[in-house]
Amino acid sequence: MKDPLQRRKFISKLSAGMAASVLTPSAVVHPFNINSSGRKLALKGGKAIFPSTKIGIDWPYVDDKVVDSVVETTKSRIWSRIQSRDGKVPTFEKVFADLIGAKHSVGTGSGTQALSTAVLALGIGPGDEVITSPYSDFGTISSILTARALPVLADLDPQSFQLNPDEVEKKINKNTKAIMPVHISGLPADMGRIMDLARKHNLNVIEDACQAHLASYQGQPLGLIGDLGCFSFQASKAIACGEGGAVVGNDEALMDECYTVQNRGSSRQGKNETIGPKYRMNEFEGAVLMGQISGARERFEKRDQNANFLNQHLKEINGLTPQKQYKGTENGGYYRYALSYEEDNFDGVSRTAFLKAVNAEGVPFSSYIRNGFHREPWVDHILGLKGYQTMFSKERLEKYKADMKMPNCDIVTDKTHISLWGSGLLLGSQEEMQGIVDAVTKVYENRDQLKDL
Template identity: 40%
Template sequence: MNNNKGRRNFIKKSAVIGLGATLSFDAVLPVVLNATGKPAVLGGRPLVGAPWPKWPIWNRETDEPLVLEALRSGVWSRAEKVTLFEKKWAALIGAKRALATVNGTNALITAVAQSDIGGGDEVILPPYTFIATLTAILNAGAMPVFADVNPDTFLIDPEAIKKKITSRTRAILPVHICGLPADMGAIMQISKEHNLVVIEDACQAWLAEIDHKKVGTFGHAGCFSFQNSKNLPIGEGGAIVSDDEAFMDRCVSYHNLGLPYGTASARPGSKLRLTEYQAAIGMVQMERLLPQTATRNENARYLVQQMKTIKGITPHTLTPGVTQAAYHLFPFKYDQRFFANLPRAQFLKALQAEGIPCSGGYMPLNDIKNLGNTFETKNYKKMYAASELSYERFKENNQCPKNETLCHEAVWLPQNVLLANKEAMDMIVSAIQKIQKNAAAIKKGTV
């Protein structure tokens, strides 16, 4: 699922067992297998029959007045509602300022471009992320450098970052993938020691926290996405947050045709302004984000404890100090050796057949195919020596073996699943147990 369509359709198709309020799971006991009979993938009855919470959520009575007000005003381009949305988002995240953009990808592109990152610079990023992180670096003419992940957390490993720093390293782009906070304490220490810019890709990490401080506010800037599948859905949209006033002035200028703004003089720019009705949708959805985030975290904690009782299933580990995750996705690792060597693809198909939406997640972003023809473009040829533009050299220098393994073991559950109730979490565990009990038959294709 290393492409836009696949990742977004994955959550869109996850269609209510019930929108539970925040649940309390003080006593966590292992789920006892209550699913017997033929596996659904072999023609049996699916364990889950009711639909999962639909996404996005829209309530006509409470949600439409503000949007209709924006539409009927005739003021559709950026104006007061976008400014208000930015102020509300900055306050919620705990940043001095926020700038809304047309999407998260362009939030990243803007933040990188206005951090004085360009040709000849190296930028460190993880290989386990969406392609937009890489796009922002390539768009600036910089050279991406991949640092391996910690497979327990699914996140970039600070120790791997240290090994990739050279005299040309300009920035680190840590990604809070799946809404799980990266180790920002260690990353910011590395940044301080080497005088590096840190831009947090928090496009999947709304309201995630480390020691009660929101991600996106640790580095020099943080970027968020509000695409339709996201925990704060607008359809399309993004935002940059930062406490650096001069940097934010440059970002405002860049997103508005490069026109002067505040302390920022005219510059090469783009047109990335959010509309008024998008901002209205965003403010409506923002009202739900706090209680939904609490519910996702409560269910995720319960699910982690239950999954730990199943051999061959290893739920993610949160970075020390995390006080809240966003859980845009709930990731865990699957070891087929404990499932009669049933390949992951068959495990996913069997789990889906039982009524549990899931996917295998990302493929390695450090694959040279994701560079496209970047190294063959006129600009890159002018900025780099021919030896630096060898795809084979790039591949050799950007090996991430732990990520390679992770990409073949990972399983994702979408965020809307975590909005269901405790019984629904038990059904997920029971479905995995049912597959494990019948793994040999599923692999063979017969009961």
């Protein structure tokens, strides 16, 4: 087996057999076609690897514990967190802090609200600048705009899809108050270098860990490396309640400020102290979260295990490279499982054609984010607002517009990034993960069938 691909196919078959032998009795085994490489692609009329089946488990996660917790809250008539210090939300804050390894946690109504709370609690406001990634959910940007600060974008490392610290340093000026790295897909950003920059320039760091529940880097949980960390519990996330979020941290005074901000400016002592919106998590969100939190660590470990399995096998296919992990990355939250697609190594087959072919095999890879933030209309919108024209000089706003060039981000969005949603899919059996490997291999080995697309 000198041919690497033939060797890979042998290992693939062996792995599938081993996986089948260790499936637990409760595992769902789908009737899909293992090792269909060499056959006609499903896109061309062949039989799909996953015919009419869904990989993984239904999501959001629901079991009797979740239902019972919601019913209990309904019957209790304690529907707002301010009705009880022992309600579902205050209890969840303590449990989530323990789960993450934080001293303190404050619940919010969404991940975007968590980020906004962190920005406001750090005193960031009009005239200030926050450096962040152009590749994320728009809630990242929204949290900065809500404070009427200026979101400054820095380009990516195209292999990790993360904020590039070299580009961050170029954007630091006298108005910069914070860096907001995004742990995209649930893997850690280059936090060692980002924290070095923050210390060098006396900047705060807000970790957008909305996709990175329970992941860790250099012995530290994500969300606790910077000043504050923010998580999302939106319906698609690894811990979910429809909407919902949390801020975590170890600085008691700063976390008290987070509580005051999200409580429309009122402190725990009931004093109306500052400017703040009402971002409170409600008791029903807390009930759903408390119903599922006991299994969150186990599900996290299963996703990480399955992602590592996919990395091990898919990296052997010429033209696919798993998302780069920085030194010190210990594991990932895997909100998405991501790869770089290299068209040249697929004999010129476009990413669009590859995605159509692998989707037809029943594997839902996609390109994920269509545009970086620098190519969206909010930029021109804020530059036309009187408030921003008052807070920032004409020269600054002109340079801000001119700096909206992110070539690496454009490569990622337009050409290279492919990914699978992970919250439910990566909880599938190892046999299903093997099916994903076989589907991608089938497309690679029959790529000549895609030349006309």
